[in-house]
Amino acid sequence: MNITVREMSDTDYNKAWELINFEDADAEFLLAFKNKEEDFYYVFDDDQLVGIIELIIDKDAFLYIFISPAFRNKGIGLIALKLCEEKLYKNSVKKITTTYRIDNLQSKVFANKFGYTRKFSSAYMKYTGNRFDIPEQLIRNYRGKDYDSAHEMYAKAFHEMRVSVGDFPDSIIERPSENMRKYWAETANERFLYIHDDIIVGYAHIDEDEIGSVSVRTEHQGQGIGRNFVKYICNKILDKGNDEVSLYCVVGNKARRLYDSLGFQEVYIAEYATKSVIYK
Structure with missing residues (x-):
């Protein structure tokens, strides 16, 4: 057995879809791979x-x-882990995060054995129903000039969610940045704003068939805005020709009740675990 980790090439990418069985892979990982993001490597024997x-x-x-x-339980994962961690240590990383599906007990045991400790869990959910009937809403696409107010609302709402869940004791409100402003501008067609009384009270981001995030200003929650906003976003995704809508919902997030009531079904729970790196 001669295990190596190599950078991605177009040839290997095409080969991967033919040779790799992705049946129990994490959906977020698959989406990133499908989009040919830069941070992928291949494992060869x-x-x-x-x-x-x-x-x-x-x-x-x-x-x-x-x-x-077909290649599990042969020690390949262990060798790949060591090779990757060595690469990370050379870059002086301070913390490593990983994820695994908890319906794959072997993955959880493997991660825990090598020092990765649970941080939080998230439910991967899907909606496979029809378009929603909703009243006309004042929802529009994000524009560059919206960044400051939209990001402030989004960052505060997600911080409050993390605090309420209890798995994020170190949570802070994400600060705006020029890099993020630029990224939001470049992907403006994927971002939507809910307007009420001329102010931004809701923000959503989609990525292909996935709802990446939905947030509603705290003082406007409980008024049906979130429900109508999610319905609107689902319709947007379905209108693009997708057969389903997917999302991740942090376990303990009260928004789970909304997703359940709209017909989303849990596919699996992904657990996120971290390992702190201490250098001698």
Whole structure:
């Protein structure tokens, strides 16, 4: 057995869809891979493609190792983990986050064995019904000049959600940045704002068939705005020709009741775990 981790090439990318069984892969990982994001590597045993890795190198790094089912229980995942961690240590990372589906007990045990401790969990959910009938709403696309007020509302709402869940003791309100302002502008067609009394009270972001985020200003929650906003976003996704709408909902988030009531079904729970890196 000769396990190597290599950077992605177009040839390997096309080969991966033919050779890798993605049946129990995490949906977020699959979406990033489908979009050919830059942070992917391939796991080879000699010249045999056996797995894919998402590796984001930063002070707070991210690592997701997916070994095709036919090649599991052979020690390949362990070797790939060691190779990836060595690469991260050389870049002086301080923390590594990983994720796994809790319906795959083997993955959870593997992560825990090598020092990764649960941080929080998130339910991956899907809606496969018809378009919603909703009254006309004052919802429009995001524009660059909206950034300051939209980001402020979004950041505060998600901080309050994280605090309410209880799994994020170190949560802080995300600060605006020029890089984020630029990114939002570049993806403005994926972002929507809910306007009430001439102010932004809701923000949503979609990525293909996935609702990336939905937030409603705290003082406007409980007024049906979130329900109508989610219905509107679902219709937008379905109108693009998608057969379903997907999303992740942090376990403990009170918005789960809304998604359940609209017909979303839980597919699996993804657990996120972290490992702090201490250098001697």
